[in-house]
Amino acid sequence: MGCSQVQLLLSAYRDKMTSREETQVVESHLESCVDCQDMLSQLNQICLVLRTLDNLKAPRCLWQDIKRRLD
Numbered sequence: 001m002g003c004s005q006v007q008l009l010l011s012a013y014r015d016k017m018t019s020r021e022e023t024q025v026v027e028s029h030l031e032s033c034v035d036c037q038d039m040l041s042q043l044n045q046i047c048l049v050l051r052t053l054d055n056l057k058a059p060r061c062l063w064q065d066i067k068r069r070l071d
């Protein structure tokens, strides 16, 4: 699986919404990919900010939502 596919799964992975297979794929990719580790930590920071801004209105931090806000 390539970085772009892993990165699409990262927000679901953060929220523990990925299947066991997806989780394994993401974790094994993260072990060897600094770019995606970076992406995950950025995602954590962004989600923290978004949740604060939304005052917990958004139960989950979805990647599509983040991308829309970043564009």
Ligand SMILES: [Zn+2]
Binding pocket: 002, 003, 006, 029, 033, 034, 035, 036
């Ligand atoms: Zn990667």
